[in-house]
Amino acid sequence: MSADAIDLRVRLPRQDFLLDVDVSLPGRGITAIAGPSGSGKTTLLRCVAGLERAQDARVRIAGKTWQDSGAGVFLPTWQRPLGYVFQEASLFDHLDVRANLAFGQERSGSKSSDLHDLLALLGIAQLLDRRPHQLSGGERQRVAIARALATQPRILLLDEPLAAVDYARRREILPWLEKLRDELRIPMLYVTHSGEEVARLADHLLLLDEGKVRAAGPLAETLARIDLPAIPGEEAGALLHATIGERDARWQLARVDFDGGALWVADAGLAAGHAVRVRVLARDVSLALVPPERSSIQNVLPCTVRAIAPGAHGSQAVVQLACGRSLLLARITARAVDALALSAGTPVWAQVKSAALVV
Numbered sequence: 001m002s003a004d005a006i007d008l009r010v011r012l013p014r015q016d017f018l019l020d021v022d023v024s025l026p027g028r029g030i031t032a033i034a035g036p037s038g039s040g041k042t043t044l045l046r047c048v049a050g051l052e053r054a055q056d057a058r059v060r061i062a063g064k065t066w067q068d069s070g071a072g073v074f075l076p077t078w079q080r081p082l083g084y085v086f087q088e089a090s091l092f093d094h095l096d097v098r099a100n101l102a103f104g105q106e107r108s109g110s111k112s113s114d115l116h117d118l119l120a121l122l123g124i125a126q127l128l129d130r131r132p133h134q135l136s137g138g139e140r141q142r143v144a145i146a147r148a149l150a151t152q153p154r155i156l157l158l159d160e161p162l163a164a165v166d167y168a169r170r171r172e173i174l175p176w177l178e179k180l181r182d183e184l185r186i187p188m189l190y191v192t193h194s195g196e197e198v199a200r201l202a203d204h205l206l207l208l209d210e211g212k213v214r215a216a217g218p219l220a221e222t223l224a225r226i227d228l229p230a231i232p233g234e235e236a237g238a239l240l241h242a243t244i245g246e247r248d249a250r251w252q253l254a255r256v257d258f259d260g261g262a263l264w265v266a267d268a269g270l271a272a273g274h275a276v277r278v279r280v281l282a283r284d285v286s287l288a289l290v291p292p293e294r295s296s297i298q299n300v301l302p303c304t305v306r307a308i309a310p311g312a313h314g315s316q317a318v319v320q321l322a323c324g325r326s327l328l329l330a331r332i333t334a335r336a337v338d339a340l341a342l343s344a345g346t347p348v349w350a351q352v353k354s355a356a357l358v359v
């Protein structure tokens with residue numbers, strides 16, 4: 001474990017629920033915390049913040065111990081350098097944006113030059129004189145994030161920050177969150193129910209189920225596991241980290257290159273060299289033992305079967321494929337697995353019917 005890792009061991013019993021988590025998370029980037037309703041996501045965040053006092057817990061962030069029940073250490077919330085962003089931005093209505101930000105700054109004694117950087121990072125410099133009711137939902141959340149960051153925290157905790165924002169505003173705020181992920185040096189724990197936000201923002205995924213860790217790992221690797229349920233409400237599928245390689249103006253397609261091959265996807269106007277994420281749903285991948293010819297499916301990748309698991313319905317199977325160092329999932333019928341005699345190690349051609357840039 002690296003020195004700046006987030007080390008969480010929390011045991012918190014409640015009447016009908018036990019949060020029992022022991023996990024080490026990376027000290028950089030966004031860790032999405034997902035799982036069914038009531039699985040303990042918010043409770044875990046509240047334990048990190050010290051808003052919930054688990055009797056049996058160890059919380060270490062950026063090399064500092066915030067809580068260690070064995071050693072009798074429990075820092076109260078105000079002594080934990082953290083930023084907390086809720087579903088509804090909790091700004092002071094009687095203060096303008098400038099004063100709201102100053103409130104966060106005074107708490108930490110940070111400098112105005114830091115604030116200048118924050119305004120640019122979140123694109124809110126032109127909103128300083130407005131009061132919260134004069135902001136859109138997306139702008140309010142950006143100000144709430146800036147205020148949380150103005151305290152110079154060592155970690156940013158976000159509890160479904162886009163859940164109360166409508167679809168259009170969500171699309172507007174996502175690029176800012178991407179920018180934060182790429183430019184901030186502190187880690188973020190990001191609770192969400194949205195597969196879209198996970199695919200777009202997360203570097204790492206922590207999946208909770210009934211208070212326990214169901215999985216924790218790098219995003220692409222974890223999404224491609226066949227022993228896990230997909231994120232609740234989302235379809236199973238893989239995520240590829242890729243780069244725009246070439247654009248075909250005539251057919252409005254872009255080639256994305258990843259470790260394992262290349263796919264043509266709808267052109268989103270991004271220039272060659274741009275890093276992108278590509279989502280490939282399991283239901284859009286079929287398999288063949290020989291390279292298909294004269295097919296309408298033009299994205300065909302040589303792969304090797306890594307593992308096969310039963311699908312959600314008895315007729316289905318999910319096949320995990322290695323394509324270079326990337327992983328794909330294919331959902332096919334159990335009968336097709338039998339007919340093609342697929343097993344771990346079988347070389348196959350994956351036909352990708354549809355793949356989309358996550359933008």
Ligand SMILES: Nc1ncnc2c1ncn2[C@@H]1O[C@H](COP(=O)(O)OP(=O)(O)OP(=O)(O)O)[C@@H](O)[C@H]1O
Pocket residue numbers: 014015016017035036037038039040041042043044
């Ligand atoms: N203050 C509380 N007192 C007692 N039980 C609580 C309290 N808050 C939450 N719970 C229970 O703890 C469990 C975990 O709740 P939590 O809010 O952490 O789940 P969650 O994964 O964040 O859910 P959701 O996705 O619905 O927000 C649930 O069974 C919930 O009913």
